Amino acid sequence: MQGQSQQQAYDRGITIFSPDGRLYQVEYAREAVKRGTASIGVRTSDGVVLVADKRIRSPLLVGTSVEKLHKADDHIGIASAGHVADARQLIDYARRHAQINRLRYDEPIGVETLTKAVTDNIQQYTQVGGARPFGVALIIGGIDDGQPRLFETDPSGTPYEWKALAVGANRSDIEDHLKENYQEEMDLDGGIGLALNGLASVNEDGLRPEGLGVTTIDTESEQYRVLDESEVESYLSEHDLLADETETETDE
Amino acid sequence: MQGQSQQQAYDRGITIFSPDGRLYQVEYAREAVKRGTASIGVRTSDGVVLVADKRIRSPLLVGTSVEKLHKADDHIGIASAGHVADARQLIDYARRHAQINRLRYDEPIGVETLTKAVTDNIQQYTQVGGARPFGVALIIGGIDDGQPRLFETDPSGTPYEWKALAVGANRSDIEDHLKENYQEEMDLDGGIGLALNGLASVNEDGLRPEGLGVTTIDTESEQYRVLDESEVESYLSEHDLLADETETETDE
Amino acid sequence: MQGQSQQQAYDRGITIFSPDGRLYQVEYAREAVKRGTASIGVRTSDGVVLVADKRIRSPLLVGTSVEKLHKADDHIGIASAGHVADARQLIDYARRHAQINRLRYDEPIGVETLTKAVTDNIQQYTQVGGARPFGVALIIGGIDDGQPRLFETDPSGTPYEWKALAVGANRSDIEDHLKENYQEEMDLDGGIGLALNGLASVNEDGLRPEGLGVTTIDTESEQYRVLDESEVESYLSEHDLLADETETETDE
Amino acid sequence: MQGQSQQQAYDRGITIFSPDGRLYQVEYAREAVKRGTASIGVRTSDGVVLVADKRIRSPLLVGTSVEKLHKADDHIGIASAGHVADARQLIDYARRHAQINRLRYDEPIGVETLTKAVTDNIQQYTQVGGARPFGVALIIGGIDDGQPRLFETDPSGTPYEWKALAVGANRSDIEDHLKENYQEEMDLDGGIGLALNGLASVNEDGLRPEGLGVTTIDTESEQYRVLDESEVESYLSEHDLLADETETETDE
Amino acid sequence: MQGQSQQQAYDRGITIFSPDGRLYQVEYAREAVKRGTASIGVRTSDGVVLVADKRIRSPLLVGTSVEKLHKADDHIGIASAGHVADARQLIDYARRHAQINRLRYDEPIGVETLTKAVTDNIQQYTQVGGARPFGVALIIGGIDDGQPRLFETDPSGTPYEWKALAVGANRSDIEDHLKENYQEEMDLDGGIGLALNGLASVNEDGLRPEGLGVTTIDTESEQYRVLDESEVESYLSEHDLLADETETETDE
């Protein structure tokens, strides 16, 4: 009881520290991220893979409208987990930032540069009053000077670079799968397989192509590419991950 | 008790997360939506149908003044459920946005583009302090490049695309009806029937034409069209949904 | 007790939703409306009637200074109930809006257009922080393209169109009278009678001309006209509604 | 107890309604008015009389510095009751407003016009946050197109027109006296007598000229005129209202 | 207990009324005035006297730095009691206001005009949020058109004119002394004696020249003049008010 009431004293305000130096609003925003279905990113020798679990909560819902994968620029994709409307704000911020870079310097923005612009924007919402933090985590992947790069932004505004990662529900279990199976020399094909297997590791009943989003940016074309449902289906077949045709409710 | 008093600590402020990552003010705004009578949207092969339950609470009230169906542009209609005055603000926002598009680009705005402009506006009211969220859900339907499209906006500012949906009171029951009876190849005529039957499924005493609003936007004319009372009455007769002439009080 | 203390948690702030989706400040503003004496509007075949109960609380008070009926433009009148000083703000807003319309388009503003401008203004005070809602309801009546129109604005900012209505104290009882006796084909003469009888139905001791305000806008002249005390007295005599000459205290 | 603690919940904020539709801060400001000594206004056939009770709390205080009667323009006077410093703000507002009218239209401002400008200003302090209401009531008297007019402004910002009235301490008792003795055909001389008798009716020990302020604006000169102490003394003698020469403490 | 907890509810906010129409923050600012040592003003036939009790709390403190008497303009002096830093703000305001008057109209500002400019400034801090009231009272004395004038400003922003007054600690006891001994025909010499005797009436151990400030503005020179310590000592000797040479601690 004591501990609980003490906690309440610090987590109501947006921009204040608790006696042990924590920012509760930021930690609660991380809970909002966990409430969203997972997204996965894998960096391979010849590109970057982004996979999103778009569990569709009704057969009447149009799957493509569940926004979890976004093109930020020709060579950069973003996957999100958490509060969808918040994600849209950050995606818009990233797109404008990338466009301005092209206009001003006549060249594509770096993946790291873009990530840090986004995290600096996020940090402001954790320090200055009058607004709450963003309840969303992003995976930002793309090609920097011919090299695949993969970053994460969290609600505190800290940027991290990863070889492979998951955000959202079951993050920890999926990352265990990734850690065991990731190999530096993997190619895009292998990366897609790893990501789908990682997602399947927390979905007992298998995966279905219409409930998944898969995109790649390869080092050759440096273009954001969305795999269509049949391509996704072949990958699922190949890895024996296809769900039975019983309908599944989701909670997103 | 404990749970309740804990909840109170987080739902008084507008822009803060609860420890489990929820935004209570947004969830309460969703309750405001449920307090409004239902609106239904159906996407058919040749257009979009919007139907609104305008339960008239007095014979002296002029039915057409109960605003639940709105023309946003020639080719886009919006149905609402929830706080009427809030809906008017969003409709005005949508209309201005559509007009500016015509002025600037000399072409009609896309239904998806318009929806996302509206949801981005809604999201701001859930993150920045000094105002409450909008207590209203919208169904935005219209024709995009010859294709019928149907979107939903909710109080969190998340956009969804649907084949058929309901917002407002009894949403879940009406959607059960829609799920069972929706067919991709339906035409507008069938869509109107589906929507009216969906609404009737939660109105035991049947429906009356003066208490309903029905509009269509078909792919041929790409024009927002309001059905008059006699047209509505024929549909109700055809589907055997006409109420007896006993007066009904409503609660809106 | 529980229910009560829970309610208190939500009704102190201006701009927040309660867990069941209600805006308590708006509902309390409606109570402020009920504390004011009644105003009545009736739409007839050849014009609009506005009647206000201006109960005078002292013989030394100059009756004409009790402001409940206002000319918004040549062809539009407004009756109010509730917080008088708040009403004045909205009337001024309406007048400026009507004048600007004449200046800009060189034609009188529509009654519906004016009503919606007023309700949009009211809505802002229910969503944005830093001010309370308006504690007043208005009846806006006038002639639109030769047609009599009659609207209501409430503290939430929702516009309604009516054939006949009452706002303020005893609204529900007066509306019962109106519902029973309203006839679509009534003329102005009949409308005045209906309104006065409606008001008398909740004033056991009858009415007195100096405590009433009666105005009409007819479709022929399209002019706001205030009936003088002798005209009001003849109507009261005709309908046998004249009070005895014993003085009555009022509470306004 | 219950009632009391419930009330406290609503009267701390400036701009919010209580569940029964009241604005407690405005009602408390009315209490501030009652804490001030009374002022009286009387409209007569040939002018307006303003009388103020300036109870002097020390023989060392200079009586003329107790500000309760103010010249707003040549033809308009203002008497106040309540918070003196607040009154000064409103008087300044009224004077500037009257001067601007002369500059802009080259004619004196109407008494009613001026009153409504003042009340609109007062209303803003009851609706918009960041300031408290004015704790003062004013009696504004003057000549409009040759006619004597007499208005009241209260802390809610409502304007009233009166034949005779009192504001401040013992208002209700003084108004009883005014009601019994007021006559429409009274002249200024009679009006002064009525006002002084009204004030005396709540001062058992009689009145003293140095503790009173008396001003008139007559329809002939249309000029604000302050009666000197000897003139006031003759009126008191004439009406047998002179206090004995024992000193009286006051509470202002 | 009940009364106390009720009071607490109203005295925490700056700008709100209590149920009985009081402004607690203003009343508490008056307590801050009482915590300061006294200042006295006396208006005589040929000028104005200001006397301040500058109790020095340490022999190492330079007496002239205890600011209680200030020259506002050549012909106007100000004595203060209460919060010293607040007094400085108001003195600066008064000086700027007096200078601007000279620049704009090429003549000295009136004592009454200056006083009211200061009180209007003070009032703003009692009505508008975001700042506390000034915790200081001023005595403003000077020559207006050859006449000595003496005003008080209090924390509510009300101006008073006096023949003789005290502000600060023991105000009421000193004023009793002044009331008994003030004479309209007194000259400056007599006024200084009255003020010093008044101050001595609440200092049992007598007064010391270095702990006093005495200034005059006479009608002939119309110049603010500070008496030096020897002059003050002669007055004290003359009136037999000199303290013994035992050191006294002060509390200011």
Add this chain to the structure above:
Amino acid sequence: MQGQSQQQAYDRGITIFSPDGRLYQVEYAREAVKRGTASIGVRTSDGVVLVADKRIRSPLLVGTSVEKLHKADDHIGIASAGHVADARQLIDYARRHAQINRLRYDEPIGVETLTKAVTDNIQQYTQVGGARPFGVALIIGGIDDGQPRLFETDPSGTPYEWKALAVGANRSDIEDHLKENYQEEMDLDGGIGLALNGLASVNEDGLRPEGLGVTTIDTESEQYRVLDESEVESYLSEHDLLADETETETDE
């Protein structure tokens, strides 16, 4: 208990008075001053001495970086006690103010003028909301027209002039020493001795040169001069105040 809970009601807000007229935030800021190590100022016949106790909390800390003595202008020095970061803000303010004076009037600013500019700045933080008071006291010493002057600023924004004073920890004990030993005719040499002895009077284990800062401004050069460690050591030796070489932890 009662007293304590009552106090809490007033000391949480920045800018409000307690019922007894106190500003708790200012008093708490004074406590912050007491938490800092002491600084001492002495005015002598031929200059001003500033001495600061810079207790070094680690041998790895560079002593000169413990900022307690600052040059504000060639002829003015400032010693501080309390919150170091707050002191830096005020020092910067003082320096800018002094520089502007040189630029504008081409002459050095007066010590008293500078002090009052600083205290006026401090006062604003005690009256206007949105910031806390400064938790620091300053000793401002220098030469005004050839005369040594020594001022204090406290967290309320009150300026005091002193012959000798201490601020910070043990102020009262050090001032007792100063009172007993100060002599008006002292020269700088004597002043340094007095200050060091004063500081030693509250440091049982003696003083060490590296933990002290000593500066002078003499009337001849009118230049701020910092004594080096060997000079300080000679003074300490001369007065037999040198600490043994055992290391001492400090708390600053």
Add this chain to the structure above:
Amino acid sequence: MQGQSQQQAYDRGITIFSPDGRLYQVEYAREAVKRGTASIGVRTSDGVVLVADKRIRSPLLVGTSVEKLHKADDHIGIASAGHVADARQLIDYARRHAQINRLRYDEPIGVETLTKAVTDNIQQYTQVGGARPFGVALIIGGIDDGQPRLFETDPSGTPYEWKALAVGANRSDIEDHLKENYQEEMDLDGGIGLALNGLASVNEDGLRPEGLGVTTIDTESEQYRVLDESEVESYLSEHDLLADETETETDE
């Protein structure tokens, strides 16, 4: 209990003092610093060493993306401990400040000048409302006029200069090691050894090159230089500090 609840009263607001003169939000920000892994700085005769513990919490995380060492300008490096996103804001501030100095004066900024610009920025967040303090401490090291300088900034905005220091977790233990082993005449090589040994003193299992960041700025080149993993490994071998190859989880 009493003490605890009393503390709560003062640590919720950002900018207020507690009764004992403390700023709890600043102290809690210091706790946030302690939650971060340690950084160490050492000043040697020929340069400055910065070492950071970048404990990598997953083998999939790219070590270089854990930002704890930053180049502020060619000749200045910054190591941080605490809230990473906050650190980024201050680093950006420092970089812009350094660049502006080069542009404006065409010379590199001083290390001390830069440090004080940063601390002044930090202080504002502890005094002015609307934002929380920065939860980060920085070590700013570089070359000033050929001399190595090493500064610390803490959450209160106080600058300190050090010969050697640690910030973050286990600060006190590491500083004990530094105190015992620091020597003024050390060169860069020795400084690196001292820093690594200091860090190892609180890491029982030894250190690993990929989990460390080491940078130097030497007086000859005056260039910020990052040691590569093999260089770090040799230092670790040389000092026998290499960890066994068992994987370690970290908490950052």
